[in-house]
Amino acid sequence: MSEPRILLAEDDPNLSFVIEDHLVTEGFTVVAAGNGQEALRHFRNQAVDLCLIDVMMPKMDGFSLASEIRKVNDLVPILFLTARSMEQDRLKGFEIGGDDYITKPFSIAELTQRIRVFLRRSVTTSGVSEKKGALGALQFDELNLLVIGPQSTAQLTQMEADLLKLLLQHRNQLVKRETILVEIWGENDYFKGRSLDVFISRLRKYLKEDPDLEIRNHHGVGFSLVDRNFSG
Structure with a gap:
């Protein structure tokens, strides 16, 4: 099995070296770039399994880079590295299509764990029935991360598919916010909670072709996927 390939876009050469050195030791192949434009060239020229992107970079910032990546690939996990703690910046990243944030300063061990979690989620098993x-x-x-409707087909990110799967497993039942956060993001965190609202909004758009489907917000408690024609 080939080593997972990580695109690392980080303009701080010291931090980039530390991250790359550790990830290589952990068995990853790392393609490093010092600015957004260089990272985009790497992404277009070779396949990568996950993108690790600093938000603040010269020539092209991390949000712009992520937007360009999403035009090409809806599925590759995108994790942002940021020193910012502003909620607006975090929500912007999720709206663009990012999957998670790692806030500086961070533990290299925590970073590695987050990467492994997303890589496990993005792997689909070959040779099994759809x-x-x-x-x-x-x-x-579920395998191809698609919502297929009479008029259109929506391509989901891995995180969107994981969230939809969880709600579908509890169809017509309330799923508490803290349960969703721990299941999908691994922690019940305020900023993850705000990002959950962004993901719910995106899922609602994918389901709008069927007026009998609704993701209902139970204010301050959680969400339920309501299927008015489901009797199971």
Whole structure:
């Protein structure tokens, strides 16, 4: 099995060296770039399994880089590295299509663990039957991360698919916010909670072709995927 390839976009050469050296020791292949434009060239020229992107970079910032990556690939996990703690910046990253944030200063061990979690989620098993489930008038193709409707097909990110799968497993039942946060992000954190609202908003757009499907917000408590035609 080939080593997972990580695109590392970080303009601080000392931090970049430390991260790259550790990840290589842990069995990853690292493609390092010192600015957003260089990182985008690397991304376009070779396959990568995960993108680790600093928000503040010269020539092209991390948000712009992530936007360009998402135009090419909806599925590759994107983790932002940031010294910022502003909620608006975090939400912007999730709206662009980022999957998670690592706030500086951070533990290299924590970073490695986050990377491994996202790589495990993004791997699909070959040679097995496709896992498709009815979702009202739609279909949820779990393996290929698709919501298939009568008029259109939506490509989900891995995080969106994980969230939809969790809600679907508890269809017509309330799932508490803290349960969702721990299951999907691994921690019940305020900023992760705000990002959850962004992901819920995106899922609602994917389900809008079926008026009998609704993701209902139980204010301050959690969410439920309501399927008015489901009797299971």
